[in-house]
Amino acid sequence: MCGIAGIFHCGTIKPVDPARVERMCDVLAHRGPDGSGVWTAPGVGLGHRRLSIIDIAGSPQPMESADERAVISFNGEIYNFRELRKELEGLGASFRTDGDTEVILAAYERWGTDCLSRLHGMFAFAIYDRADRSLFLARDRFGVKPLFMARLSDGSMAFASELKGLLAHPLLRRDVDPHAVEDYMAWGYVPDHRSMLRGVEKLPAGHFRLLKHDAEPAAPQQYWDISFAERRKGKLKDLEAELLHHMREAVTSRMVADVPLGAFLSGGVDSSSVVALMAEASRDPVRTCSIGFDVAAVDESSYAAKVAAMFGTDHASRIVSADQFDAIDTIAGMFDEPFADASALPTWRVCQLARESVTVALSGDGADEAMAGYRRQVFHHHEERLRGILPASLRSKVIGPLGRAWPKADWAPRPLRARSTLLSLAGSGASGYASAVGAVPMDQRFALYGDALGSQLDGYVAEHAFIDMMERAPARTGLDRAQYADLKFWLPGDILTKVDRTSMAVSLEAREPLLDHRLVEFAATLPDSVRVKGAQGKYLLKKTMERYLPGDILYRPKQGFVTPIAQWLRGPLQTQTRAIASSSALARTGWFDKAQLTRMAEAHIAGKSDNSRLLWQLLMLDKSLARLGIVA
Template sequence: MCGIVGILDTRGSREIDPELVRRMNETQHHRGPDEGDVYTEPGVGFGHRRLSVIDILSGQQPMFNAEGDVGVVFNGEIYNFPELTGELQQLGYVFRTKSDTETIVHAWEAWGEECVHRLRGMFAIAVWDRTKQTMFMARDRLGVKPFYYALLPDGMFIFGSELKSLRAHPGLPRDIDPRAVEDYFAYGYVPEPKTIYTSAFKLAPGFCLTIKVGQPIPQPRQFWDVPFKLHEKMTQRDAEGELIVRLREAVRIRLKAEVPLGAFLSGGVDSSAVVAMMAGLMKEPVNTCSIAFNHKDFDESEYAEKVARQYQTHHHTDTVDTDDYALLDILADLYDEPYADSSAIPTYRVCQLARKRVTVALSGDGGDENLAGYRRYRYAMAEDSVRSRVPVALRKMVFGPLGKYYPKADWAPRVFRAKTTFEALARDLVEGYFHGVSIMSDAMRARLFSDSFRTRLQGYRAIEVMQGHAAKSPTDAPLSMIQYLDMKTYLPGDILTKVDRASMAHALEVRVPLLDHKLVEWISGLPPEMKLNGGEGKYVFKKSLEPYLPDDILYRKKMGFAVPLAAWFRGPLRQRVRDSLLGPNLAATGIFNLSFLKEMVEQHESGRRDYSSPIWTVLMFEAFLRKEMEGAAA
């Protein structure tokens, strides 16, 4: 696992300043503290920070072929590199190392752009072919590893593993993109391919980009998508058996490392399943790590300990104070752009704990998106069932007014909090799902933003992100459609971003077997009723795991990482909220309606409304702005 940076002169072969490449590279020292190097030639510069995991002695980057005309920088792991190495050796390529990096070098020589179809793993890759004057870049299929890039006004193309590496280049314009701001306050993150800056982009998962010097820069090209093509004649019993076989294989290929290896164990279904598979594949006990909270409403460590005892793992638990809000400013620096998932706090802590004992950890991320584990999927399908029975005109006539005038009863028992449901029923599937997952609704964002900022948006709305993906969806089955939307937005933009930054802050490599692309392809072909059955999410997954895990692990209510935001904002962070939301930084942007910010703060403090999620979202935006101003001053 590593950090990569690069500069390409798209117009010719101007000299590249090695010191500039070095500065860009060192912004990501945390991603690869073991060693680092830069390489420059006329028109091209590469930088690499290395976390040594495989072929520790000879896997240094940038890495070139024997002739020195094809070089690569690479962040990630290629799990099938032994098989690819054998195939390439049969084609006559000679290997000088035992690293997966050299496999990429020769795969490019042998197959060109098509090489990406043969790579199984998590990766962000840049290949320079001097003979062809071509730079080829690719990001893995699900977006486990990040890739940022920008084309500067002078024709220099820059890229890196984190946005901070691009910001280290003095030529990067840092104008904030109004559409990214609108997206952020809807989703809680800036979805691919945007970044917070108009000048910089993320290479979307499953996309590649080829630049030929002296030619126009093309748009990125998609090389993979989740197929959602149903299998023929598969019984549930067959699906259960094959699912375990495929999961075990996805775990097995992720166990290769020359450094200590372990797993996160939360006590939930996904991480417990990964640990169960690891225990059956490893000769030595699995190293497992979990965190406990000092508040029972947030703590599920007893379930993690139960799985650890069952599989006799070397288990380590650290207790985290639920009032762990000291990380707020650290998170703003870590994520480089506004990011509002408060579970980044416990994620940071569990990565910190794991790194004390291992360098590589397997996680259970991706199971909810793959197998319909989120509670919101149940709600969305219940709403869609109503939609299918009521004509659209009648739905809008009945549920539209109900959603508009029904009170926002945060204080009431859940059964009486029907406003969001009524609003969703008046919309179609994509609109309803977007409304359900939005941190701030369309109506709230309309109140949040100033008149002048809404003018700058020129009618753009954050739902266009989901509508764009829905238009390209390979499936129209309602459950599969919203899973697909999550795989394009929430999974890479929130979940995988959170884990990558939190883990790499501690130089910890995290591997995600449930996002093995072959496993994802196969799971996508299961009928929706095997995933969500009678209100039970991950149904076939849980049934397949019954021989491996007890029912109170498989069928208990999902908890997940959570932090007590509402209490923080009425207690220890009360003044911080006032200083941030009502202070000069937000006012100076011209983005916000200051009277609504004041209303949010006062109503939350009084207990009349629970504005904890919106307040956190604004708080993290203000923290980003402060970092921006500090950077500008520097």
């Protein structure tokens, strides 16, 4: 895993200052502490920070191809590089190194941009082709690895693995995109189709971009998409066998490394499944790590210990305090853009623990999106069946008004919290699911916006892009559409961003075997009935893993990392909570109604209402603005 950065002049050829590229890379040193390099030629500069994983001594970057035609700066891992290398050698290619970087170069020289369909892995890279004087930027299928881009005032295109790499360039303007503020308030993160800064883009997952010196920048092109349009037929046992085959291949291919390798182990279905298959494939004990909390109600470390004992892993566990509020400034600095998923804190802690003994850690991320493991997906599946039964007039004229009249009762037992379900049933499946995924409802956030921000938005609503994605999905059912949107929108914007930044902050490479594209493509063909069974999501995965894992691991209620934000905002962060409406960087933007913010903060501090989620988002937005020195 590494950090990359570079500068490319479009429409002209100007010299690139290597010191400027070096500065862009220096701020990414946490992504690659083992080495660095800069390469420049007329009109182009590539930079690299290296975390050595494979061919530790023999693959420095930026790397030139053997014939000096192409130069690459690459972040990621190609898991099938040895198979590709054999194929390319059979076609006449020769290699000087033993790593995957040179294989990408040879694949590009042989197949051009079509090489992307042959690469199995996670990656973001830039290849400069001297022959046609072009820059080839590419990002992996799911967006595991990030790539930010910005057109600068001198006509150049700058790119970097993180926004802070672009911020190191003196020509980057720091003007906020108001649409990104609306997106962030809706989702709790800035999704991949948007950036916090005007003029900054993120290369979409599964896309590439070709830039030329003699032309204006071309738009990104999609080379891969996930389709839910087909259906696999077969008996349950046959589907289990096929799923297990894909999972074994995905796990074993990600166990290749020339440095110590281990796994995160939470004790849940996904990480336990990965550890079980690692143990099956390894002669030596698998190194695992987990963290627990000093609050018994949210501590799952006993389940992780049980799985570790079952498979004889070399297990490290640490109990951490739930009070991690002193780390939120550090977290804000990791993400650059505002990021309000509070599970980033414990994710960073488990990455810190893993890095004490390994350089690479496998995770269970991606299974919920690919195999319908989220509770919201299960609810949506059943809601869609109801929508198909209930007449549209009944849903709009009876159920909708009933939902609007139903009291909001977050404190009540779940069966009595019917408001959101009723409102969801009254609308379309896509709008209902957008509400389920979102962080702050549209009416609540628009009520907080000041006149200036409301005017700048000019009718823009964050949910529309998500709804459009669901409605255009290559899919058959509502469950298909929900999973498609989770894979394309939620996964790269929230989950993969969280894991990339927290792991890279400690120079740890995280690998996601359950996001192997062949495994996900198979899962997308499964009938709804083997993805969701009654109240059970990930049904086929759980049935498949019954041969490895006990029922209390497979079938207990899902529980993620929990952070006591509500208590923090009333206690140690009380002063900062009040400052959101008065003296903070956010208050000075004028984006929000200060009187409303004050009432909301005081009501929360007094315990009259729980506004913790919204206040937390505002606090993280404030910290992001303050750290970046962004001008509103």
